[in-house]
Amino acid sequence: MAVSYNRLFKILIDRKMMKKELCKLADVSPSTISKMGRDEIVSLEVIAKICLTLNCTVDDILEIMPDSPGNETDKKAR
Structure with missing residues (x-):
């Protein structure tokens, strides 16, 4: 499972917050x-x-990405 916090950083940009x-x-x-x-x-x-x-x-700041065969965070690769 992978997580993306791009939504959080977009909120920070929109609110002009560092x-x-x-x-x-x-x-x-x-x-x-x-x-x-x-x-x-x-x-x-x-x-x-x-x-x-x-x-x-939580949905506003992060997105959970599904596993894919080449995903580095795949549990099989650990």
């Missing part, structure tokens, strides 16, 4: 936002903090 500002308001570390920039999985606690800060839902 990642640094999101870190401060949501009380999440810059390294966590960097992980999201690389589409790595982060904890549900982080997702909840961001959703509460931005007043949005």
Whole structure:
């Protein structure tokens, strides 16, 4: 399973908010936002903090991508 946080970064652009500002308001570390920039999985606690800060839902900030045979995050490849 792969996760894409492109929706989150689009919201930040639309609201003219910098990642640094999101870190401060949501009380999440810059390294966590960097992980999201690389589409790595982060904890549900982080997702909840961001959703509460931005007043949005999980679907608004992330998209779960189905597994594909060549997908690096496929469980068989681990």
